[in-house]
Amino acid sequence: MGTMTWNQQVVKKNNKALVLQLVMEKGSLSRADIAQVSGLNKTTVSSLVNELLAEELIYESGPGESSGGRRPVILHFNKNAGYAIGIDIGVNYVLCVLTDLKGNIVVEKNQAVNRTPYSTIMSIVQTMIQSLMEEMPHSRYGIIGIGIGVPGIVNKEGSILLAPNLGWTNIQLKEDLARLFKVPVIIENEANAGAVGEQQFGAGQDYQNIIYISAGIGIGVGIILNQELYQGKNGFSGEMGHMVIDMNGKRCNCGSSGCWEAYASEHALLEMADQDVDTLESLIQSAESGNQVAQSLFENIGRYLGFGINNIINTFNPDQVIIGNRLALAQEWIEQPIQTTIQNHTLAYHQNEMQLNFSKLGKYSTALGVTAFVVDNFIKGEEKIS
Amino acid sequence: MGTMTWNQQVVKKNNKALVLQLVMEKGSLSRADIAQVSGLNKTTVSSLVNELLAEELIYESGPGESSGGRRPVILHFNKNAGYAIGIDIGVNYVLCVLTDLKGNIVVEKNQAVNRTPYSTIMSIVQTMIQSLMEEMPHSRYGIIGIGIGVPGIVNKEGSILLAPNLGWTNIQLKEDLARLFKVPVIIENEANAGAVGEQQFGAGQDYQNIIYISAGIGIGVGIILNQELYQGKNGFSGEMGHMVIDMNGKRCNCGSSGCWEAYASEHALLEMADQDVDTLESLIQSAESGNQVAQSLFENIGRYLGFGINNIINTFNPDQVIIGNRLALAQEWIEQPIQTTIQNHTLAYHQNEMQLNFSKLGKYSTALGVTAFVVDNFIKGEEKIS
DNA sequence: CTTTGTTTGTCTATTGAATAAACAAAGATT
DNA sequence: AATCTTTGTTTATTCAATAGACAAACAAAG
Structure with missing residues (x-):
């Protein structure tokens, strides 16, 4: 259980994630660049890049500037390979964003609320998600997950144990939404989500x-x-x-x-x-x-x-x-x-x-934080598909 | 730098460390047991165990109880493969211990001090180390390192920036000792060391x-x-x-x-x-x-x-x-x-x-904590030798 | 325009690790 | 004595990273 074993698949998965992360961060670079900064062999990089191309998580653009030799093929992160939904449930509002894989907001909905029983909020959330999904551009992976930030105590299993300002105790929002939309759902405390939001995008x-x-x-x-x-x-x-x-x-x-x-x-x-x-x-x-x-x-x-x-x-x-x-x-x-x-x-x-x-990020810290969770999960879990 | 690349050597090193850790923790178990709890293949375990045997970090004892088939060969951690020195420098004492690789104290010296200029403490420490080394039993690896806990602010490079109660500022104890004894030296804040001591042995x-x-x-x-x-x-x-x-x-x-x-x-x-x-x-x-x-x-x-x-x-x-x-x-x-x-x-x-x-651990928390650091470093760095 | 050297990316063969399957050894059970 | 179980090793296979050769594309110098 606590003991993690290591094998070649783990190595590959991590190296692939590393390559993808480099493309995400630097924005645009060549296979040769990746090999140099990562320390991986050119061949290895090429092979991993090709898999990522097939998965449409990255794409090639025209040749870049030569530095005295053959011109490199520039790689870009395909931030539109899928979209994440992030929801910030506050005491008097529900903020909902649809972002691409780099955390750019594509669609945004904000709704004021005055009372916060779970059933009310749940139906608002549900409607907002549905309307976001309708406005979502077509993409390879579609909705990759839903993240929700709440002002309360959330355990590691995603149950909301206590949200005093909402009047909630022991709410299974995660399971309810996962059942409805059949995508991964992540619930986090609002401050934790905000921290991750600022870390990743702010x-x-x-x-x-x-x-x-x-x-x-x-x-x-x-x-x-x-x-x-x-x-x-x-x-x-x-x-x-x-x-x-x-x-x-x-x-x-x-x-x-x-x-x-x-x-x-x-x-x-x-x-x-x-x-x-x-x-x-x-x-x-x-x-x-x-x-x-x-x-x-x-x-x-x-x-x-x-x-x-x-x-x-x-x-x-x-x-x-x-x-x-x-x-x-x-x-x-x-x-x-x-x-x-x-x-x-x-x-x-x-x-x-x-x-x-x-x-x-101002009022978006929390909402973008939970999308960061969703994107992270997607990126790291992605390799199972191939 | 920040980017860590993965390869087969990393896999092997980690699996080997995992096997060794299991033997250390459980005290005595067979190759088959290791394979089962770790999830590694029997063959892999056998091969790693053989390397550890050659390095004398573990040893075999007579066959154990059969559970309906061939009797297993029992493996043990060789806690006497080397010894670590742990030193706790207090405001009015210097406590020095020599421990085996499981943190058992083999020799112990405690000396009261009344004034604490660096030169005084340094010569006390030096003498104590030397006398510990003379009393140390013979072993494959000898002294694997020296750890020191001090009541003050230590940076990540091991410099003591400030120890108000000792009257020290900017002391390079780590380098001084490493030069003298040619073994790895670790300096830690007394509370950090105590935490590790209690975690590992207490x-x-x-x-x-x-x-x-x-x-x-x-x-x-x-x-x-x-x-x-x-x-x-x-x-x-x-x-x-x-x-x-x-x-x-x-x-x-x-x-x-x-x-x-x-x-x-x-x-x-x-x-x-x-x-x-x-x-x-x-x-x-x-x-x-x-x-x-x-x-x-x-x-x-x-x-x-x-x-x-x-x-x-x-x-x-x-x-x-x-x-x-x-x-x-x-x-x-x-x-x-x-x-x-x-x-x-x-x-x-x-x-x-x-x-x-x-x-x-009482008064030994800090001293045993720094030996834990030393042992940990030894175990994790060991594979370079093979 | 040709030659030389450089950079990029792929192809081929090799290495090293984990693994699966067969097997041998040693013991328990009937 | 025959059969089943468990342990650990041997053998062959798989899979990922790597080294080295190589081809393509380009710059710079003559």
Whole structure:
């Protein structure tokens, strides 16, 4: 079980995946280039490339520039070999995207919702998927899978154990959708998905160890270590919103007290604000129009975020911390206080070269993250077909 | 570089390592057993076993029990094929062990020290190594390497950047020793080493994701995820002693304030105690003889430890948390308050099946941890020789 | 325009690993 | 004594990577 055995098929599969990955990343290169950067023999590369051509995962274009000899045949990744569906289920919206294999959004649907019983959301999701499938261009592999991000605790088997803000417990969304659409379905926690999204398509593309902070109503964290999502024993990692940053602090609705998200979330922000301000957007507008109260509110939130990030840096020594979800909208107002807090509290060695960035994908982090899962699965599982 | 290519040699190396690992773990089994549990072909196993026999890493003993057919030849791991040296450099001691390849201590030396300039420690270490080598039994491979655990920040290249309690900065201990003894040398942070020690030989043998808390003068944390030590970008991970658990808390000598180790370390304990009590041991004795003040001191320390552990659980969703180093001596007095704090603060889902244990190796965690590194390196690098 | 050298990609033969099948050895069961 | 089981080896086969030869396509120098 735990013991993995190795054989030639594994070697081939991995080398093929390596070749494909190189074509995906570099965009366009020749067989000779692949042989050089991968260290594989020219013959091996040629053979693997030919298989990938037959599977239509890559294609050849006209000859490229000669560098003093025969002109190379340029290879490209066929990003339209299939399409992935990514769905972000939020507290008051469902966002649905159809992407090609490089994560480009082809079709997009966004629907506001006000109540979130499972049956309601399920039928919305179902309709959206069907309509996306109708608009999908023709392709060799069609829909390669559906990925879903939810604000809640998801175990490794894909069951949604608890999504407090949706009022869900023990939901088998994965099985329900797989039965309906007969494609692979992946369910992930919204923060984990966001982390993968930023890693693959957003701000984190050049980093190995990334901590993605999803700062919304609550705070969740997606942890990418050595390029791979870390999920913990049961898949519950990253519930850092309930990390205690003030032992004697105020009560959190999780039952504990002094939790990070009781201070540094959108919920906390609105709680601190005047009664009449009821959205993050309006507070940002206030700050932009010079309202000092709003500005200092953001400064506080930034400071609070900074404390948690200090803990993250001391714990993980990451390459990069990315701040995403709703509060990233307030980047202009919170970035400086966060940086200041880190400088005042974090060990100098740890600050070294650590990047603090904000989400590049904005509201798409989660949806694109789950499509990344789907694409990854497809690429890695593909070889079974040939 | 980042791109790893695969070939038959890699396959063989991994399968051979797998076979060896099975023999190491199960203690004694036949070729047929290996074939069955590994899924490898009988022929493949036979061939790999024969190579391992030639390398004297395993040996055959007389035939075992028949289960209705020919009696199997039983294989054993040759734990005496070589020996590893593990050294734990503390603030007031140097502990040195010589172990066989299964981590059994063969010879042990412990020396108290009162001042810690590098030159002093270096000459002590050197003498101890030499004397260990003289007492070492004869073996095929002799000394396979030296591992050293230090209370400080070690980068991935093995340079000791900062060891505040020793007064060291930028020490090249690894190179100095490698030059002297011409064997592989590994330097690790004391908490990381302790984590690996407990994982391989101690309390953590059956767990995948282990967080080892080294609670001594300060607090350091060793992080093992998916069976592998996580070191972070530069090797600085696990400095959780400086995780903030009280934003408005007391000053820490790191420059920040509210750090976990300002509340939950041995240093913090002694600070809270009466002026005349100056060792952990005497405080434990007080508590055992019924002194209520001492008992409530430990209760507080336990509570404070619990807050940090709460953060750890919510962050990592680990299989197991191990408490080691000095404060583990007070297990009897701190275990219950820790458990209570966790129960009161940590999300129910995360507590699920999570194990809280205390160090099994006691003062040997770090020393055995670094020998585990050495042995691991030896086993995995061994195939080059054949 | 010819010659030379270079780069690209394929073809052919070889190597090295895992594997399947046959087989021999050793023992249990009837 | 005959038969079945289990263990481990021998033999032949398969499959992927590789080295080396080679052909095609091109640049640069004479």
